[in-house]
Amino acid sequence: MTDLADLSIADAGRGLRAGEFTAQDLLEATWRRAAVTEAHLHAYLVLDRDGARRAAVRADEELAAGTDRGPLHGIPLALKDNLSTRGIETTCASQILAGYTPPYDATAVGRLRDAGAVIVGKTNLDEFAMGSSTENSAYGPTRNPWDTDRVPGGSSGGSAAVVAAGSAFAALGSDTGGSIRQPAALTGLVGVKPTYGLVSRYGLVAFASSLDQIGPLARSVPDAVDVLTAIAGWDRHDATSYPGDVPDMGRSLDAGVQGVRIGVVSELMGEGIAPEVLSATVATVERLAAAGAEIVDVSMPSTEYALSAYYLIAPAECSSNLARFDGVRYGLRVDGGTVEEMMARTRAEGFGPEVIRRILLGTYALSAGYYDAFYGQAQKVRTLVRRDFAAAYEQVDVLVSPTSPTTAFRIGERSDDPIAMYYSDVCTIPSNLAGDPAISVPVALDGAGLPIGFQVMAPQLGEEMMFRVAAEVERSAGFSFRAPLATSEVTEP
Amino acid sequence: MARRWGSIPPMPVEIDIAKVAALARIALSDEELAAYGAQLGVILEHAERVQALPTDDVEPTSHPLPLVNAFRPDEVRPSLDRDDVLAQAPDAVDGYFRVPQILDGP
Numbered sequence: 291m292t293d294l295a296d297l298s299i300a301d302a303g304r305g306l307r308a309g310e311f312t313a314q315d316l317l318e319a320t321w322r323r324a325a326v327t328e329a330h331l332h333a334y335l336v337l338d339r340d341g342a343r344r345a346a347v348r349a350d351e352e353l354a355a356g357t358d359r360g361p362l363h364g365i366p367l368a369l370k371d372n373l374s375t376r377g378i379e380t381t382c383a384s385q386i387l388a389g390y391t392p393p394y395d396a397t398a399v400g401r402l403r404d405a406g407a408v409i410v411g412k413t414n415l416d417e418f419a420m421g422s423s424t425e426n427s428a429y430g431p432t433r434n435p436w437d438t439d440r441v442p443g444g445s446s447g448g449s450a451a452v453v454a455a456g457s458a459f460a461a462l463g464s465d466t467g468g469s470i471r472q473p474a475a476l477t478g479l480v481g482v483k484p485t486y487g488l489v490s491r492y493g494l495v496a497f498a499s500s501l502d503q504i505g506p507l508a509r510s511v512p513d514a515v516d517v518l519t520a521i522a523g524w525d526r527h528d529a530t531s532y533p534g535d536v537p538d539m540g541r542s543l544d545a546g547v548q549g550v551r552i553g554v555v556s557e558l559m560g561e562g563i564a565p566e567v568l569s570a571t572v573a574t575v576e577r578l579a580a581a582g583a584e585i586v587d588v589s590m591p592s593t594e595y596a597l598s599a600y601y602l603i604a605p606a607e608c609s610s611n612l613a614r615f616d617g618v619r620y621g622l623r624v625d626g627g628t629v630e631e632m633m634a635r636t637r638a639e640g641f642g643p644e645v646i647r648r649i650l651l652g653t654y655a656l657s658a659g660y661y662d663a664f665y666g667q668a669q670k671v672r673t674l675v676r677r678d679f680a681a682a683y684e685q686v687d688v689l690v691s692p693t694s695p696t697t698a699f700r701i702g703e704r705s706d707d708p709i710a711m712y713y714s715d716v717c718t719i720p721s722n723l724a725g726d727p728a729i730s731v732p733v734a735l736d737g738a739g740l741p742i743g744f745q746v747m748a749p750q751l752g753e754e755m756m757f758r759v760a761a762e763v764e765r766s767a768g769f770s771f772r773a774p775l776a777t778s779e780v781t782e783p
Numbered sequence: 784m785a786r787r788w789g790s791i792p793p794m795p796v797e798i799d800i801a802k803v804a805a806l807a808r809i810a811l812s813d814e815e816l817a818a819y820g821a822q823l824g825v826i827l828e829h830a831e832r833v834q835a836l837p838t839d840d841v842e843p844t845s846h847p848l849p850l851v852n853a854f855r856p857d858e859v860r861p862s863l864d865r866d867d868v869l870a871q872a873p874d875a876v877d878g879y880f881r882v883p884q885i886l887d888g889p
Contacts (some may be wrong), residue, residue, distance in 0.1 A: 393867035486847040500846045529853035530846075598833045601826065609807060616808070618880050623873035629885050634810035646809060650819055651826060653807040654798060663834055664827075669843030671833050676844060708826060725847020750847075 293778055294319035295456040299365055299513040302459060306353060306364050313349035313364030316459075317342055317408055320366040322778050324410075324457035330775055333432045333442070333451035335371050337411040338378050342366065345408040352406070359406030361516040368458035370449045371412035372419055373399055373504070374493035378409075382495050383427035384417045386640025387621045396493020397528065398462060398504045398521040405520040410458050413448030417642045418612065419464055419497045421445050422472055422714035425705050426644040433701070434477060435773035436740055440698040443473030443714075449507050450477040456776045460508040460517050464494055466501045467600055468693075468718025471730040474507050475693035475743020478732040478773060480514045480760070481507045483718075485750045486725035487532040489518070490525030498607035499530075501600075501722045511731065511761045515540035518753070537751060542758035548582035550759060553686035557593040558717050564696045570734040570742040571692045577766040578690075578759070586686050590678040592671065593720050599671035600719045601712055602655045606665050608645075609652030615640065647708065675723045683749045688759050691717045693730035693743035717745060727753050729760045733767040741769075798823055 294316055297305070305311050321339075328334060349364035369375065372382045374392035381387040395403070402409065416426035424432040424447025434442040435455040442451045446463025450473035453461050463470040465483035474481025482505040489504045496502065506517035522536045554575055559568065579585045617623035617636035624639045626632035641649070655664040682689055695716055704711045721728040727750070730743040744763055748756035800820035804811050811819065869875040874882070 390871060393863050393871070487850075526855060530848060530850060532848070533853075595833050595836060598830050602830050602833070613808075617873060618882055619868075620871040621873070626883065629883050630808065631810070632883055634808045637808055638810040641809070646811075647819060647822060647826075649807050649809065650800070650803050651823055654803045654823065654827075655830075657803065657806060664830065666843060667833050667836070667838060668830075669845055670838040670841040671836060672844040673841050674836070674838070676847075708822060709829060712826075723844075723847075 295323040313346040317346040327455040333448040334411045363406030366408045366410045368461035370463045372495040385428045397490035397525045401521045416445035419445040435775035443476035445469040454773045468715040474730045476698040478741030481730045485727045490528040490531045492527035496611040498604040539753040543761040547762045551584045551686040553588035553689045555691045558691035566736040574733045574744045588682045592674040592678045596720045599668040602668035605648040605652030609649045679724045689747040693745040697740035731763045732769045
């Protein structure tokens, strides 16, 4: 019999409503799985056992009484630990927020609760979401369920690891430069960065406000649609949230790609992309063509500069956003003789090396005399990226590329080389700069048995077409999501 | 792995790292300053490539959405409970956050 922890959200929902099992059974299966896998992965920072049990009991009571909150009713989900949770410690994997317990829920978290979801716990991340490997956590790295010597990607690596291992049915992450899609690619999952503004950022601890978006990591395209649908929509607490109606994003999952125009981004299909990643991408494009899509090669010259621009814009915004961690209102305080001394000591003690590196970089890029040369010029490159996308979308409906230039790398392999680590995001960053939606779908395993992700990008609010193409990618790839570690059978660590 | 970020060769970047750390309010030792200064120099070599792009006719993008102002009705609504918020502070007294003295005494 299939372990309940491995069911899709849709199958779990059917079983719940047919009375085959309860939400409490799903939660117990999730906990059993976590009890086995966490010793290997270190993907959860907090398991909220009491809160999860209460939510599961309530989900069962409501279903019995005829109250059905929809697809996520009774489904165990996990949250990246930069999402504020009322009464549950939220550290962003930083010492500076050790012990911080938010007095409110992030809007996306509240919407999951309203949709009947059972929040299992909070997952590990690169400190303040700055990184591509989940090695920059003050609480230790998370490992990849496909190969525990390797990273799960980042920064939403904890969310990726728990979903791939079956210790949550799906999870929320945040994506500033690829932090949902790259870990999804490295762990064989579907990961979505929605259109900027589609999901409220209220309660997401800010990294780079003009780039950050919350989105799902899931084991299938339909599961991802269900989670994103639950959290999307305008929010009075986020002035940058999209004020219009949310499109029906899952409407065309079965429509196929006959006649759909798909652009392959030439600049992301050559140098710097691992050969096996490249060949899996080409094979996926060929399957889309066989399914009736029209394939066009598209050149986007600005992608060559997007990474450099991102590593000025994101640190600049981070240096401003993280000014709030000053030892006054929450988190760590290290005493000092003056206020300034207290703040400077608190920040030196509380932040890890990558966060300090980015704050310094951003402070420099924003400082007098350098602002126009660095930050101002990076903002202009951002315009060039948007123009390239706009020109491309006059010819095609979606753009495709690899998600990550490589499969999962070894723990420690890139930790002393920031430039190599930053290159992990080369394919994902352009969509963040443009504010466009993008998704990673697993398509193959490389020779070492590690998953390869395929990226589909779409114009703003183009989620319906993005998911339509992603669903065809998923069907035609026939990828099995089961990571070797996704088992409830106890083995020696 | 190739690390080509652009076709323009990198240029060395000089940074007054102590000044930057002071602006950022991070107390770093001389050794730490030297290490971060060297790393930033390498990163900025790559970042400098954006400077060579001709952008005279290009408007900067600060934000992906064309939103200008988002107005809301001016009405009183409940906010977070003050005690809940102050409970998270390292030091609070009489309903206030407490910090080291910032003004000279009387």
